[in-house]
Amino acid sequence: MYSKDGEDYFIVDAHVALWDGRPENQRNVHGKQFIDCFYDYHRNLSPEHAQWSYEEYLYQGGERLMKDLFEDGYVDHAIFQPAYLFEFYHRGFGQTDEASALAAAHPDRLTYNHYWDPRNGERGLAQLREDAERFGLKGVKLYTAEWYGDSRGWKLDDPWSYRYLEAAQELGIRNIHIHKGPTIRPLDRDAFDVADIDKAATDFTELNFVVEHCGLPRLEDFCWIATQEPNVHAGLAVAMPFIHTRPRYFAQIMGELLYWVGEDRIQFSSDYALWTPRWLVESFVDFRIPEDMTEYAAITTEQKKKILGLNAAKMYDIPVPAELRLPDADETETGPRGADDLVPA
């Protein structure tokens, strides 16, 4: 819970990880390149006081995570969204055992989402059924740019991917968080293309598709599909920290999302341990759209409350104190939400 100026904010950090990027876990140079790339993101976008040393960044462990999120970070509930990256790390990047054990020990604080890879075929489907039971899965994190032998990615509308989504629907795994990375086959087209999400969202209307990083670096393509599909949501992982060094860009991202997607379908996250939630929550509560950006309406306190926690809490059935709940906005299911249709420029 975060309180400021007489307002209370229920905080759900909808995208966190417990990773191990240490050299002894790196399978090859790509393992080093991957964590180094994350560390550059961290150094580039964090305020100086929130920057970690490289050593700290490689691995945090559960104790540190609990402190950063719940003691220091105002977070009421956090959701693990692990990346496997087995081609880069011996024991995977996201630490399944440690994270799921932590979630089991703190069920009121943590939800563990798992992952699947449709290239594992029937074997993977059987594993998914086991995992659903073992972890009590409500959601998964899918990384379509995962390497696998000679393959460097898959698409959400591949035939085998549909088999997994059908199984998820049957198993009650309703929340599909999906992230795209830059290497995917074939390389001829835009590697960040989100059209496959559009197709899957149309064909699996019982599932929620949370597009992490709100489609960045393809914000426009994401907004265009999300506005047409009532079950597509925007995850703010990686978008949030722009609030510090690039507040105007952040304002534009928020302005576009509120216009195209609406206030009920945007979820806050720190993307821990890429960044820590404390400064992000504080900055977001204080945030205003710059006055000269007349093309965007102001962000209201209610909208901030929904984005910071209420939207994800609803998706994951996380209990919220009655006095902090808010009703859904009276907005159209599809098409521009018209948050600012009075201000063309």
Added chain:
Amino acid sequence: MAVALLEERTATAREREAFDALGAVMDPELDEPVTDLGFVRSVDVLGAGAPATVVVHLRLPTSFCSPNFAYLMASDAKDALRALPWAEHVVVELDDHHDSDLINAGLAADAGYKGTFRHEAEHDLAELRETFRRKAHTAAMERCLTALLRAEPTRGVESLADVTLADLPAGRYTDALLRRRGALGLPADAVVDPDARVMVDHTGAGCAPADAGLLLRKARATRVSIDGNAHFCRGLLRTRYDGSGADQVERSDGAEPADARYARALPLTVIRSGKDTP
């Protein structure tokens, strides 16, 4: 690691010429020359006689930048350098990328895109280039039309459907739009085609006044995205390579107060030569 070879020295005339030639190589996603982005790490010309060897190293903001764009820029760089009459032998290498080995071997062998990426490639990159040419045009169009709305506060958004090239004021935004239109084969001369509509798609088709508002909003999302990506990529390059900010040319579109620390008033006067080793 190898001993650091960092050295600053005055570029030779040919190195200057080679660098200028690289100014024609664009990052298609960010719609800017690689020379402005700081992606050129070094330019060396070996041999002072008529046939010479030119060696160029390129660098990108992360190891995981899209390999198709990385290849595209590196192969365009090789083509641009080959056009120099004195460049008998051209070596272009991409540093520190997850696909550096693959791409550099493909470039050295002139294997082409499909030859370089083999089973990962189905077609050439023409469609990818076209996608980003269209986005660049959309963003340029939005900048012009939004500037018009800001300059004329009483103008209704519906009227944008009928704005023509002749209605645009002379300036940077209009010049940029005309260049992007030219790249798509659209009428691109305000004198020859004064009546050509501004709010058009990549085929030149216009829209009804009632649709202009939504189309402007769509175009705005594209512009926000390109500007945001361009500045984030610049920032990541500066974080990844100490001192690389000195090799970047200021981008005013999408600039924020924090960029004042990096902004350069003048383009490069010195070419960094020789590889700096981390």
